[in-house]
Amino acid sequence: MAERQNKRARRSEQITRTGRRNAASGRGSLPAIGLEAEFATVIDGVPQRPEDVFGSPRRIVRGPLVHRTGRSYHLPTGGAVYFDTGVIEIATPMIEIARGCGARGTRSLWESLAFLRSELDAWEADNGREVRLVGFSAHYNVSFDLPREEAANGRSVEQLAYLLTHLLAAPVMLLAANRRSTGVGVRPRGNRIEITADFTPDAALMAATATFIVAVVREVMTWPSYDVHQLDAREIPVVKEFVPVPHSSRKGWVARYSCFPANPFTADVDSARWTTRGGERMSLRGMAGRTTRRFWPAIRAMGDPLSLRLIAAVMRGRAPSLLELDDRPLAYDDVGRLCTWNDLFPVTLLPRSRYERVLGNAIAGHRVRMGGAWHKPVGMKGWTHVVFRREKDGTRHVRSLDDMLMHLDAWDRSAERRAGDRRRSATGEGEVERRRAERRAQVIDTLERRRESDAELLPETPGEVVNVLAAPPIPAPASPRSPAPPPRP
Template identity: 60%
Template sequence: MPDPKKGGGERAPGGGGRLALAAMGMEAEFSVTLDGQPVRPEDVFGSPRAFVRGNLMHRQGTSYHLPTGGAVYFDTGVIEVATPVIEIERGAAARTGRSLWESILYIREQLDDWESRTGREIRLTGFSTHYNVSFELPVEAQGRSRTVKKLALLLSYILPAPVMLLATNRRSTGVGVRPRGDRIEITADFTPSASLMIATATLIVGIVREVMTWPSFELEMLDRMGIPVIEGYRPMKHTSRKGWLAKDVCYPRSPFQADVDEQGWRTTDGRELSLRSVAGLIVKHFWHPIRRVSDPWTFRLIGSVMRGRAPSLLDLDDRPPEYEDVGRLCTWDNLFPESELSRSRYERVLIRAISGQKLWMHGRRYTPTGMKGWSAVVFRADDDHSRHVFSIDYLLGHLRDWERPRSRGG
């Protein structure tokens, strides 16, 4: 490992782009309405800097890091907000959901200020949420039956029913699973309930991480593990990038329009079940893995929705109006204050990097100047202005020093 005490050149202690710890992240996409008319944010603003004030760390293109640790950018007609990577441990999904909603509300506050300056009205309409879970299975442990592509296809048979109960609504059309090299990405509608979004993320992480331990990712594992599959269901190719989509047309009838408690879904093992029962049986199979990564409150919520004791959005007659004005009609109620759920270590590193907080390390002072993806921080040494790239895993070992900065020379 290069010695960071020596000056000159770019170096990345801790290795390349892969994270040392299993991690997750979330993204939310919003369509934009200006004075009641749908618009493309890039046409109205050009860049998020047009409405986000203050010092922001630039990533690339129209992408900027936010003080919350997340990022905002424009992506083909939508505003997208992303969380930093957060290591997977108990409560990880709650931390990730909190980070996402803090960024959403930060963007909403900046848009409120923009409205007051311009006299215009702008609304964010919930479009989609992406749930990312790292896939760090070593190549030697994969083999032909345990690739990330086969894992994604297998998950497209397991995840849709419980995700539908927690994250979709009457106007939804599908739940997707996409292999992204070193991660699995699950796509679904934006969920205006922060608690249901965190429950969805918790369920996804628990199931995905457990299925990764299976000896094979072939579809025959569904029967072997006793996972209920609706008869006639076949996932289709995802409409964006590679992957699979459990779309309404992939079922004998639309699960988004059906009564979730109506018996009438025949499974491949010959049973007649309701959609809620199919989802509940899948959750029951993964009950212990979900519990291992969940906070107690979210764990109870997942069980309550599956048993019908807490409402699913599919229990409503239509998509609720909160989708139409995110940040005002639906907001973050500080469900998990830091006094009850601390920030993750990765999150703490990234927040300090993005804020530009100087780091004393091995007798030298470094100023963060940028990021390389989500896995490394670019620094400038204050003494000779040399450029250094330190992985966030390496920086975890210096987090305590970063959180207790010295006052030498500012």
Template identity: 55%
Template sequence: MAELLTYILPAPVMLLATNRRSTGVGVRPREDRIEITSDFTPSAALMIATATLIVGIVREVMTWPSYGLDELARRGIPVISGFQPMPHTSRKGWLARFDCYPKNPFACDIDSEPWNTERHGQRSLRAIAGQTVRHFWRSIGRMADPYTFRLIGSVVRGGSPSLLDLEDRPPEYEHVGRLCAWDGLFPPAQLGRSRYERVVIRAVSGQPLRMDGRTLRPVGMSGWSAIVFQRDDASREVIAIDDLIERLEDWERA
């Protein structure tokens, strides 16, 4: 799966997280997780947006029946012609470094400079990122709070600036501790909790869930992806958070 993700993630991650001095986006598989390597960004909003996009895409790819590269063509995901990932420079994995492309994507004009793709003609880097994001839009939306969801869409459409729109890396990178602004980025009117977060809040608070005529009481977590419920007869049932999202409105009305 790591190699497949190296063809999917770089373009949108470049727009959300990288800058003119960046060198690559990597994917490193681990026993119980996938690590994505990219530049730290001093913008809290863009950092949250990048993490949300990555998790949304990875979670959907995990459901695919195959992790072969032929899935890219079958699902209509754009691939830059001539792109060939290299082994990651640190630990096992794959790296989409600047020299894995016909030209440096971190130095190009992301709107006007054309890239040849394998099946979709010539497109700008922003258009390639946008087409990729649209394919995973619902999965990303399931992970995102409303503000972050709008920000991702705005950056890939060009409504909000990418750091690659700037001529050089912002000065915040040189003095992150002093210049990075973490407070006041999210006006209260724009804040909203993601559906995943709302499910976990209900579980942690112990709020019972009525489902199929039964009352289930949350009593714990199973890993990071499922809630443990206790039935009326004291037996236990484990339900994935993905499945609970469909019942969130009923749970919140209870």
């Protein structure tokens, strides 16, 4: 994780945090995740601050943008873009925690990244200059919704952050870090936990990392105590000499390379050079693998098939970790061109989350009927509230995303009906039927792919547990053959 200067919480974050806390305090807000990624900008080969070159994201994106709060704007993809202390930051919308949420968050982030890259390509063509996005950091945010009355026994978000810094270091290094990384951080953010690491220029690895983090954080959240000795009691390996240091950016802790007897980012991941608190000698992969096995039921319940297979493969050494490469991949230096979004998780296979659908309708300006009147979305307040204009009298009304969930199905239907009317008016009936047939075939293919993926992970015998992290079976030695009889004279 690259170093950042100390900075105060942005006003937009303060507003968002307050809104989320109010929503979580008794209005039925769903536990959610959110991903963020930061990119340094290199203009004509020279690193420059994006605010000095562009001034505002509005000078990059050609079409209209929905203002979110402060200096941030929603993209048509549902994510947000803003400039933050010398970097361009992209953030996903809130995505409720459910199976596949890590993949959904990754998809949302990379869709926004692909959109931003296309707008920068157009800016380059108009201005005769070159812009490269250099991967900097990634942040994985997970709701912390422990009731406040339970914080007295040490189960506070601050205590959880300190515990997770010990627990997540090895597996997140193996899944998300590279040989130039410097640390993995955990920050308490009021009603959420934020895990910080280097940006990963591989969407599949990022989805696997997000899946792992969400599952582990939510599982540890249920422990009766957040004391570090819980790791010893549960036989989760931690390097004996490891002591985290304060996070360089706001509150929190970091598992920096200097916290270990040697640099774990450049050491051999399969070398048993680390002495654990339990007295064992283990490799980084061994520690990460054992931690993964301890949490595998939670990970399996949270993950999509692709991410589950990749987590297991990296932990077993069947898929390479970026730490095993000679250096950081070149894709870091031109994100969006040297590494691109290949639609790993199509919507037919992994539908949008409910929060994504609400935000998508709002950003697209789709009308919705509420209380006997049509309302048109005209803006956003932070991540959690939509501003509507009631059409019959022009008054403005602010509704939370959670309030809009009860109107979501009707909102979707009205948007699809209008889109269908436009398609029918623009194309002939034969063309419409052809597209319907293509969609039906795509759904059938998606269902078949899902069955194949589940068949790889699910046990053949009901009730049996598949140990996908177990070492591969060693083939039995071939039975010795009897020596061939000597040829007859």
